[in-house]
Amino acid sequence: MQFNSIEYLIFLPTLFLLYWFVCKGRKAQNILIVAASYFFYASWNPRCLILIATTTLCSYISAQLLHRYESKKTLSRIITASNIILNLGILGVFKYFNFFADSFARLLNTFGFNVDWVTLDILLPVGISFYTFQALSYTIDVYKGKITATKDIVAFFAYISFFPQLVAGPIERATNLLPQFLQPRRFDYASAVDGMRQILWGLAKKMLVADNCAMAVDAIFRDYRMFDGSMLLFGAILFAFQIYGDFSGYSDIAIGSSRLFGINLMQNFRLPYFSRDIAEFWRRWHISLTTWFRDYIYIPLGGSRGTKAIVIRNTLIVFLVSGLWHGANLTFVCWGLYHVLLFIPLLLLNRNRRYTNTVAENRLLPTAKEVLQMLTTFLLVVFGWIIFRAESIGKAFDYIGRIFTDFHPSMPTLGRRAILLATLSVIAEWLQRHKQHPLQIEHKGVFRYRAVRWALYYILFIATILLAGSNTEFIYFQF
Amino acid sequence: MKRFVTYTLLFMLLAGSTLGVGEYIVRNMPNSYSYKHRWMLDNASQLEYLILGSSHTYYGFLPSAFFDNSFNLANVSQNPEYDLLLLKKYLPLCKRLHTVVIPVSYFTFFDKPFEQGSEWHFAINYKLYMGVDKHSNLSKYNFEISNRPVYSGKLLSFLKGKELPMCDTLGFGVGYTIDDKASTWKYDAQYIVKRHTAVNWDEFDGNLDNLRKVAQFCKENDLRLILVTTPTAESYYTLLDKAQLEKTYSAITGLCNDYSLNYYNYMTDIRFNDDDFHDGDHLSDIGAQKFTTILKEDFSKE
Structure with missing residues (x-):
């Protein structure tokens, strides 16, 4: 169901009327949002619902465990890492398996090893990169203590699957979106x-x-x-x-x-x-993704602290990951590289925040x-x-x-x-x-x-x- | 809240009314489908030769150069499924019809039903202007506006006082003239071939089955069915995929044997030169005249 389709023209007002006139109270509204979002997502491929439900459930359980074992640092680290590996694993299989398998086979062929690597006929689930990143940010924020793990599972499902931003963002942070599902909402004309x-x-x-x-x-x-x-x-x-x-x-x-x-x-x-300049461009383009990379990759890597070489390395990693995030294709990787080449001179001259x-x-x-x-x-x-x-x-x-x-x-x-x-x-x-x-x-x-x-x-x-x-x-x- | 709902409804009503008026205007603009439907209702009782099929016959078969009482009921992208639907719809009106001509092209057995591709909107024309009831009245095929680019194109034509492309009085598609021919038509043939060459043969059985149904229907109603492959340019036919072509010919042979059909193949006919083509696989108006005359002679020899 595309936003510019007749189906959405019927879906949106129907949901609006049910939301404000039939569902009284926060919980009922959240249940409606989850049901509507899953219906919305199923309009692309109902089979992919299992993926988003798995991602959501695992992130919810991880956060509950993190909350329970808050004082045990090693265990918390293991829980967070397991959740990240699981989410990235799902993303990797469904989005990148063929790309890496094919690239690896080509690499081996270059060195004279004749390898006919198996590629899988996997359907790319719509919006998988968006909701996976949203789920990841929640787990990491809970681990870092930036947000408290919510017990309200319906609100959490609504946060991950909220239909307007489910398939193409903005990639929301739990700190902004989740509290909104935990509060009563009032209609504002x-x-x-x-x-x-x-x-x-x-x-x-x-x-x-x-x-x-x-x-x-x-x-x-x-x-x-x-x-x-x-x-x-x-x-x-x-x-x-x-x-x-x-x-x-x-x-x-x-x-x-x-x-x-x-x-x-x-x-x-x-x-x-x-x-x-290019630095300003990246502060204005796809802000939810660039800030995600800044907060969860660039800064944990050391950000702009350290030597120039480290800052360049961090920037390079972020742009490469950003390219790869767009898809399993060398064109996206090169696109990321191209931008890092434009960005690094500004960084070296300390002009990236002009x-x-x-x-x-x-x-x-x-x-x-x-x-x-x-x-x-x-x-x-x-x-x-x-x-x-x-x-x-x-x-x-x-x-x-x-x-x-x-x-x-x-x-x-x-x-x-x-x-x-x-x-x-x-x-x-x-x-x-x-x-x-x-x-x-x-x-x-x-x-x-x-x-x-x-x-x-x-x-x-x-x-x-x-x-x-x-x-x-x-x-x-x-x- | 009430104010918001009221204003939104009011706005939607205003915008919806405008688009509704547009729908009414577009539906009432004369077009080749509505013309052909009208013609069949008024004249089908005199009809003896009916030409069906895709753009290859729509632009390639000139009824005025054929026997008397011929009519071209072909349309762009019309496939055997729609040929059969039209045949079934109009046959009760056709008291004297004895011959049906259908083109078989390189892509006939391999194309997806057009509802599944970018040409889905052609189904709107059959639904709205020819009364073919394949799709429900609530489907997108019952509204011109569901295909916005065509809807707005037609509406803009109306506002500019222009008419929609029409066929001649006997259903032949006019407009493929020498003046209208692209200078790169020979070069472009490779792209047409690419478009016509199937990625897989998943659609083969379904399309063959549709053509079999047409043949069976004709047989049951004592109609002579003629299969024809229209001429194509050298820049087109030399690039065709041999396997797809052979599969097509073998299917045609099977059909001809099973239903005792006649088949005329002019695909590589050297009597047709550059002037006879509008592009790689379509005849120009000159070529259509020539082709129909040749076909008439060949029919007469039988």
Whole structure:
């Protein structure tokens, strides 16, 4: 069940009405959330329910054991390690087994050992990386004493399986989300209305920007040898908008849907393409994952303490794991490596935390320097997306090579509507860059009048339906 | 809470009404499916030759160049399953029908039912405009809006005052002219072959069974069924997978033997040149005229 499907259009309001009008009280609401989330997840593949239930149950039991043997450090360590191994084991088998088995066989073949390694025909469960990381963070936080293990199993199941963020994040922390399931919730009109607006904006980004870009991107990447360098660059730029519209659109719908149930999720994107350097980009892109890696890998490894060499090693590990997290493919690993190469110079020069504020703060337009910085960062990110999107590393380098060797500036023959819509969305996000989403306009000029706001929502909704591109699955579902 | 529910309902009602009006407009725009349905209702009693099948006959078979009382009921991506559904639907109206022509192409036995792929929306046309009751009224196949790109494309055409692509008066698909031909059509043939070449043969038995059902139905109703493979360009047929092709020919031979059918194969016919093709596997309007004339002559020789 996709967020932009008729099924979700029926599912969400039905659940909303049951949640607020039928289920009185926290426990009943949590039971409903769990049931609805499992129903939502089963719409992809009911067999995968057993995996998420296993992960949830094991993490719950681990936390209870950690609570019981709090004073016994060695035992606590063993329990935490067992849970991590189990969760990562499930993730490894279902997501990475074939990749590592195949890579190992190739490596042996390189050294002259003729090995025909067995690969398994395993279905990749939707969202497995997201909920596994969420479960891991809970166990680690309980072990570290950042959070108390909850006895409320229903609330815990709701925390792991909460449907808006179940299959593509944001990857929530127990410290933020779990307490919300342990508290009674009250309906907040302003929050729900804003949630609806965020859903609308998310849908527009997904269906207008991402899906329109997808049509041109697919055509260009599929037959990239048929196009000259300028079209290839254009295709890569469109992919940058596609993946942003797709993923941040999904996050907006997830956050907006959650707010209808009185639950607040963390922000996952903060205008990443307005970043002035790569470090800033990574503070703004897929925030829930980057902060996860920071808290559970980078900092435990020593973080930025220690020698430069150690800091570089830690950064390298984080980016490699981040690449691998996206999928069992060398392209993702190389994408991670590419970004670490861009990041390390900033780290060495101690410039990785230069830009923590919003660009052009208190100004309408950025300065020429800021424009240049943003364009440079954007282009660097775009080249990274080529590696990310390509079918193989060879094709990625061939694609990039053709941009530089066969470049003839020309008007694009494909994707004109896509680029127009992407530009409009960029303008809207720029003008509203201090807000969580561009439709937070109720205090702005003529939008103070409800009729004007409604007219805008109406036009945007109808345009989203009429000008939507071909319906494609959310890219991050595969991760 | 009540205020929120009321406002949300109001907004949805407003937006839903707009989309509903759009659905009404789109459904009432003349299209080749509704035209063919109307034609069959009005003229089927005079019909003698019925042409079914996919785009290969839709764009390749020109009824006006064939015998009198012929009609082209083929549509893009129409497979034997839908050929049979249409045959069953309209046969009671066809008092004089004696011959049915169906194309058998390289992909006929290997394609998935289009409901399972990106062309699922073709089923909407059969449901809405030809009254084929394969899917329920509550399914997505009963609403134009469920396929948003086509829905909005049609609505935008309406707003611009443009008409939808239509067939000629006898159901032939117009539009594949020389002016409309891509300059890279020979090069593009490799992609068409790739698309038409099956990854596996899982669909073979089902498709063969559907064609058998068509043959059986024709036999039971005293209709002569003719199988035809339409001409293809050299850039297309030289790249075809030999195993898939042989499997196709062996299935056709089996069908012809079991049901005493005639089969005409023009796939590699050298009488067709570049001008006769719109792309690797479709005839242009010139090629369609030529092909239908040749087919008529070959029929007459029987």
